[in-house]
Amino acid sequence: MLTGPAAVFFYFFSLIMVASAVMVVAVRNPVHSVLFLILTFFNAAALFLLAGAEFLAMILLIVYVGAVAILFLFVVMMLDVGFIELRRRSFKYMPIGVLIGFLLLAELIIIFLSSSFSSKFSAVVSAPIDMVTRSNTQALGDVLYTDYAFYFEVGGIILLVAMIGVIVLTLHHRTGIKRQSIAEQVSRTSETAIEIKKVESNKGI
Amino acid sequence: MHNSFMTWFLPFLIIVGKSLLLLIVLLLLIAYLLYIDRKVWAAVQLRRGPNVVGPWGLLQSFADLIKFIIKEPVIPAGANKGVFLLAPFVAAGLALSTWAVVPVSYGWAIADINVGLLYIFAISSLEVYGVIMGGWASNSKYPFLGALRSTAQMISYEVSIGFVMVTVLLCVGSLNLSDIVLAQNNGLGTWIGIPFASFLDWHWINLFPMFVIFFISALAETNRPPFDLVEAESELVAGHMVEYSSAPYMLFFLGEYVTIVLMCAMITILFLGGWLSPLDIGWLNRVPGIIWFFLKVCFLFFMFAIVKAFVARYRYDQLMRLGWKVFLPLSLTMVIITATFLKITGWR
Numbered sequence: 001m002l003t004g005p006a007a008v009f010f011y012f013f014s015l016i017m018v019a020s021a022v023m024v025v026a027v028r029n030p031v032h033s034v035l036f037l038i039l040t041f042f043n044a045a046a047l048f049l050l051a052g053a054e055f056l057a058m059i060l061l062i063v064y065v066g067a068v069a070i071l072f073l074f075v076v077m078m079l080d081v082g083f084i085e086l087r088r089r090s091f092k093y094m095p096i097g098v099l100i101g102f103l104l105l106a107e108l109i110i111i112f113l114s115s116s117f118s119s120k121f122s123a124v125v126s127a128p129i130d131m132v133t134r135s136n137t138q139a140l141g142d143v144l145y146t147d148y149a150f151y152f153e154v155g156g157i158i159l160l161v162a163m164i165g166v167i168v169l170t171l172h173h174r175t176g177i178k179r180q181s182i183a184e185q186v187s188r189t190s191e192t193a194i195e196i197k198k199v200e201s202n203k204g205i
Numbered sequence: 206m207h208n209s210f211m212t213w214f215l216p217f218l219i220i221v222g223k224s225l226l227l228l229i230v231l232l233l234l235i236a237y238l239l240y241i242d243r244k245v246w247a248a249v250q251l252r253r254g255p256n257v258v259g260p261w262g263l264l265q266s267f268a269d270l271i272k273f274i275i276k277e278p279v280i281p282a283g284a285n286k287g288v289f290l291l292a293p294f295v296a297a298g299l300a301l302s303t304w305a306v307v308p309v310s311y312g313w314a315i316a317d318i319n320v321g322l323l324y325i326f327a328i329s330s331l332e333v334y335g336v337i338m339g340g341w342a343s344n345s346k347y348p349f350l351g352a353l354r355s356t357a358q359m360i361s362y363e364v365s366i367g368f369v370m371v372t373v374l375l376c377v378g379s380l381n382l383s384d385i386v387l388a389q390n391n392g393l394g395t396w397i398g399i400p401f402a403s404f405l406d407w408h409w410i411n412l413f414p415m416f417v418i419f420f421i422s423a424l425a426e427t428n429r430p431p432f433d434l435v436e437a438e439s440e441l442v443a444g445h446m447v448e449y450s451s452a453p454y455m456l457f458f459l460g461e462y463v464t465i466v467l468m469c470a471m472i473t474i475l476f477l478g479g480w481l482s483p484l485d486i487g488w489l490n491r492v493p494g495i496i497w498f499f500l501k502v503c504f505l506f507f508m509f510a511i512v513k514a515f516v517a518r519y520r521y522d523q524l525m526r527l528g529w530k531v532f533l534p535l536s537l538t539m540v541i542i543t544a545t546f547l548k549i550t551g552w553r
Contacts, residue, residue, distance in 0.1 A: 005213050031341060035288070038334070058323035066330030066363075070337070070356065077341050077349075135319045137380060180522065 010050055017043035030076045034069060041065045055137040223315050227304060235462050236266035238503075242510045249514035276451035281343060284448065288342035293449065293456035296335025300463035303328045307470050308383045310480045310494035321382040322370055325471065326363075329426070333359050335460060340445035351444030354521065355428060355435040361528035362425040368536035369419045372412060372543045373475045386479030403485040407478035415539055416476045418532055420508070423468035425528065427461065429509060431516040432524055469505035470498075477501050 020039040027033050041064045048057035134142070144152050197205055240255060240263065247254030255262035280286060306321040308314035318324060333356050340352020374380060377388040394405025409416045425432040428444075435444030443449075446457050473479055479501075480494030519527070 029285075031285075031288070035338070054318065054320045055323070058320050058327045061327035062323070062330055066327060066333070067360075070333060070360065073337060074353075074356075077337075078353075137320060182526070 006050060010047070013043045013046040013050070017047070031073070034072045034076050037072070038065055038069045041069065053136060055140055220315060224305070227309075227315060228301065231301070231304060231463065231466070232459075235459070235466060236270075237263075238466060238506050239266050239269075239462060241503075241506065242513070245507065245510040246514045249511070270455070273451055273455035278451040278453055279448075281345065281448050283344040285342040285344060288338050289448075290453065292335050292339035292342060293453040293460070295338060296332065296460035297456040297463070298460075299328055299332050299335065300460040300467065303467050304463070304470075306382060307467070307474070308386065308479065309470075309498050312383070313480075313495065314383065317381065317383055320380045322374060322380045322385070325382075325467075326367060326370060329464070329467075330360075330363055332460070332464060335457070336445050339449065339457065343445070343448035345448055347442070348445045348447045351435050351447065355444055358428070358432065358434065358524060358528075359426055361525060362422045362532075365418055365528065365532035365536045366422045366426060368533070368540055369415045369422070370475070371540050372415050372536070373408060375540070375543050375547060376408065376412070382474055382479075386474055386481065389478040389481060401485045403481060404478070404483040407476060407481070409476040412476065412539075412543075415536065416472075418536055419472060419475065420505075422528075422532060423472065424509065424512060425524065427465045427468055429465065430513040431518050433518065434521055434524065437518065465509060466502065466506065469502045469509065472505050473498060473501040477505075 017040055020036045020043065023036040024033050024040065027036065041060060045057040045060045045065075048054070048060060199205060243265070244254040244262075255265035258264045258268040280289060303325050305315045306318055306324050308317065308321075314321075336355045336359070337352045340348045340350075340355075343349070373385065377385045379385065379388070389407045390403070392406030392408070393411050394400065394402050397405075399405060424430075428435055436442075436446075437444075446454055449457060480498045482489045482492060482494075482497055
């Protein structure tokens with residue numbers, strides 16, 4: 001149980017987080033919605049910090065707030081979609097949304113129930129870190145690069161493939177545009193760049 | 206009751222006091238760095254620079270401050286008022302909050318956290334929000350385009366900054382900023398047998414390419430010339446800040462300069478040995494660390510100012526090319542080389 005100032009901070013951040021998560025779906029303006037999502041992420045990072053997982057908190061900020069949410073913001077700001085219209089139609093999908101919500105809730109409950117039954121699960125999840133000799137970051141790195149190195153690298157390769165795929169899909173080399181080729185510019189010499197012509201008097205070239 | 210006062214309330218008060226002290230010193234420092242910036246720029250162009258307010262124009266920044274505050278803040282009719290006013294606070298607030306982890310001398314950091322480097326990286330990646338919120342909320346074409354350009358630029362150069370930080374922390378083995386400085390007590394200088402020349406121990410000499418990349422990326426990250434395409438005073442107006450006036454504009458401006466000084470401090474910590482004295486000689490070691498830190502930051506700021514004065518502005522495609530096609534491969538290769546070298550020699 002949390003006591004003292006830690007509890008105060010916990011409830012403070014959780015309250016803001018839940019409130020802003022509600023605002024994400026409640027506000028009309030999609031840009032405001034993304035901004036509230038950022039506030040939610042930010043408070044989640046604060047909760048991670050309170051739990052002593054400082055590395056996860058910083059990674060959450062860097063990856064989600066610093067990159068993913070900016071992408072959302074770009075898309076929402078630049079796409080000219082009739083969001084009000086979209087919102088009106090979205091009530092059609094209400095039942096399926098509620099269904100998925102309940103499914104996720106049920107799964108969460110099952111996870112917590114199974115954790116109390118399976119002894120191995122709780123041993124893995126709540127294995128204590130020797131905080132005196134190793135920091136959070138080191139402990140995470142040790143696990144990630146030894147026991148789970150294979151999965152980690154597979155994950156990395158999947159992301160790389162996705163990135164290359166996106167580049168291939170969106171890259172169009174249009175012809176007829178003047179492009180700057182740095183290598184070509186640098187490799188020019190006075191012989192290839194300048195042409196000297198003898199101009200006779202009273203005549204053009 | 207007394208016990209909880211001693212354990213919770215007193216440390217809280219001490220932290221607030223430290224933060225206020227740092228804030229005041231930082232703002233005063235920025236007032237004069239701004240003055241130095243303009244003086245250096247003027248000197249290069251054979252002008253006098255600010256010289257009217259106070260002796261030698263020393264009070265110019267304060268005159269500007271008063272001017273900004275007493276002007277009327279104009280909010281465009283179509284602007285999204287809330288976001289429009291929030292954006293400058295986000296910009297200035299985030300910039301100032303990064304200073305919480307900067308160790309200005311041995312043990313002189315408000316929060317000496319384990320992931321200090323990551324914290325700075327995280328918060329500086331959030332600074333994009335001030336720009337993009339301001340640009341969008343102005344509800345006008347030019348601020349929005351300026352904001353998009355600025356955001357793309359900042360995100361691009363964050364990548365190479367990240368890799369440079371990785372190289373440094375490979376050499377140090379810690380994300381704690383104080384540890385990074387202390388690791389620079391031993392280095393190349395000690396190894397080749399010149400123990401008194403401790404400036405040779407610092408990272409700038411064995412990670413010299415990274416030092417240069419970081420410096421240039423810092424210029425781009427803070428939208429300083431020659432990468433100030435967003436503002437480009439002679440061509441455009443002020444990028445995402447076009448619609449801003451008086452105090453909100455000042456907050457943007459302040460945030461920008463706080464970030465610049467932070468970048469100088471980061472270069473000092475990562476490459477120039479933080480608060481360590483450049484020569485390991487008795488009386489120089491007795492000089493307080495904060496003096497060395499201050500001198501190094503001032504030197505780097507002078508470099509920033511000089512670059513502003515005499516390097517021509519980049520074109521946007523050149524800027525992107527430099528970030529993605531030159532700095533990214535270069536810094537990535539250096540990470541691999543450094544890691545391999547450290548693994549083989551077991552230097553650390």
